[in-house]
Amino acid sequence: MAIKDWPADERPREKLLAKGADSLTDAELLAIFLRTGVTGKSAIDLARELLNDFGSLKSLLAAEHDRFCQAHGLGSAKYAQLQAVLQMAKRYYEEILIYESDPLSNPDITRAYLNSQLRGYQYEVFACLFLDNQHRVLSFEELFRGTIDGASVYPREVAKKALSHNAAAVIFAHNHPSGNNEPSQADRLITEKLTHALTLFDIRVLDHFIIGDGAPFSFAEHGYI
Numbered sequence: 001m002a003i004k005d006w007p008a009d010e011r012p013r014e015k016l017l018a019k020g021a022d023s024l025t026d027a028e029l030l031a032i033f034l035r036t037g038v039t040g041k042s043a044i045d046l047a048r049e050l051l052n053d054f055g056s057l058k059s060l061l062a063a064e065h066d067r068f069c070q071a072h073g074l075g076s077a078k079y080a081q082l083q084a085v086l087q088m089a090k091r092y093y094e095e096i097l098i099y100e101s102d103p104l105s106n107p108d109i110t111r112a113y114l115n116s117q118l119r120g121y122q123y124e125v126f127a128c129l130f131l132d133n134q135h136r137v138l139s140f141e142e143l144f145r146g147t148i149d150g151a152s153v154y155p156r157e158v159a160k161k162a163l164s165h166n167a168a169a170v171i172f173a174h175n176h177p178s179g180n181n182e183p184s185q186a187d188r189l190i191t192e193k194l195t196h197a198l199t200l201f202d203i204r205v206l207d208h209f210i211i212g213d214g215a216p217f218s219f220a221e222h223g224y225i
Contacts, residue, residue, distance in 0.1 A: 012044065026057040033082070038073045046073045058179070058213065061086065062120040090116045097137055110171070111209065111216045117142075118175040118211040126153050126174040128161065131206070133168035153190050155197035162203050170198065172208040173216070181212030183219065191219060 012028040021029065030047035037043045050071055054060040060068075061082065068079045093113035097106070110129075117140070118125055126144040129137055143161065144153050162170055172194065174187075183191075187210065195205040208219040219225045 027051055030057065030060075033085070034073065034078070041073075050074070058119065062122065086116070086120075094140075107218075111218075113140075114173045114209050115211055115216055118173060121175055122177050124174055124177065126172070128158065129171040129173070130162060130165040130167040131169040131171065132166075135169060135206070138165045138167055153194070155193050158194055159197050159201060159203075162198060163201060167203055169204040169206050171206050173211060174208075175211040179213035181210045181214060181217040183210055183217060183224070188219075188224060191224065195225065 012024060012031050015028065016024055016032065024032075027044055027047040030050065031043035034043045034046060037046045041049070050060060050073070051057060053071055054063060065076070065079055068082075069075050090113075093109060093116055096109050097113045114127075114129075118127060124146040125142050126146075127140065127142045130139045130141070132138055141161065143158060146152060158170075172191065187208075191205070191208045198205055205225055206220065207225060210217040
């Protein structure tokens with residue numbers, strides 16, 4: 001049965017308009033993006049097949065061009081459309097965070113922004129939000145990149161960057177490509193080293209977020225900072 005023949009409250013688009021995007025499953029959200037299915041399959045059927053093929057929505061969104069286009073029902077046009085959507089989301093959160101808010105007064109936007117910046121990488125990336133003395137964002141920078149097993153982070157280089165921005169405070173973030181957002185012992189140790197190094201220059205470390213599956217892990221909220 002075609003989606004247009006479903007009850008109105010079960011159709012993804014109508015469901016979104018009536019109940020909000022949060023009410024939709026990954027397959028329903030993807031179906032709206034796809035708009036149409038393929039011969040013998042509705043958009044929902046195709047969405048479910050794609051999620052099963054890629055393993056998760058995250059893996060599909062992070063797929064490289066060639067891998068993405070190999071999937072049934074996808075192609076370069078859909079890949080370009082997806083990249084545009086992802087980039088718009090990044091710029092949306094960046095604009096709100098940098099121009100309309102600050103990381104402490106709007107922690108949900110901060111999480112969403114960091115998530116949009118770091119979640120898609122297949123290797124670890126360590127990044128930093130540099131803040132002024134009123135906790136307004138001065139800059140966001142990716143400082144170190146590593147393999148899927150970890151990134152080497154150098155306190156001296158972080159301090160130099162913070163001083164170059166005349167930052168009064170910082171928020172760290174890095175991703176776990178595995179999806180597990182629990183901090184490792186190494187994560188906790190490097191946070192302690194960075195905090196100690198920046199304290200020498202009177203620069204406060206406000207938080208350290210780990211980006212994985214689900215909500216980013218906050219060191220500050222768990223008492224690690």
